[in-house]
Amino acid sequence: MANLDELAVALRSHALPPVAQWHPELCGEIDIVIRADGRWEHEGGEFRRSELQMLFAGLLRREGGEYYLVTPAEKLRIRVEDQAFLITLIDVQDGCIELLTNCGERLSLGREHPLQFSWWQEVLLPMVEVRDGLFARFGRSAWYELVGMAEERDGGWWIVSDGEEYHLPDE
Structure with missing residues (x-):
């Protein structure tokens, strides 16, 4: 795919937030599940806006076997069936295999x-x-x-x- 760079830029037009530097207390859980097939669901319904999914993907952190959405003020546990x-x-490109994720990360x-x-x-x-x-x-x-x-x-x-x-x- 010749336009992988352009597609990645279009999908993720902003830098990832520094979630590794944020350490708020756990606030609880939110009913978000990342399914094994890559679908993101909230309260049983699939995310309809890819921009929202990409935003949340940028706030995702793993600690041990648990996954969290993290902001400077909140930390909410979510469920991941397989991988995030x-x-x-x-x-x-030039002997390098480039990969693009479902959340726009290259x-x-x-x-x-x-x-x-x-x-x-x-x-x-x-x-x-x-x-x-x-x-x-x-x-x-x-x-x-x-x-x-x-x-x-x-x-x-x-x-x-x-x-x-x-x-x-x-x-």
């Missing part, structure tokens, strides 16, 4: 955002750390596109991005 983000688009697969694998409900899933312990799982089409870039070598399959090499597990 979903990788939806992939592009290759990542470069490599040293800062390495390809990792984790078990979830007895399935091995690929993911990348987005920031501060928040991970993005690959959406099905993005994963298939990435696998299509793999090179066969030494009896296995490898992904190369930004000088880093990742072996794809056999499972």
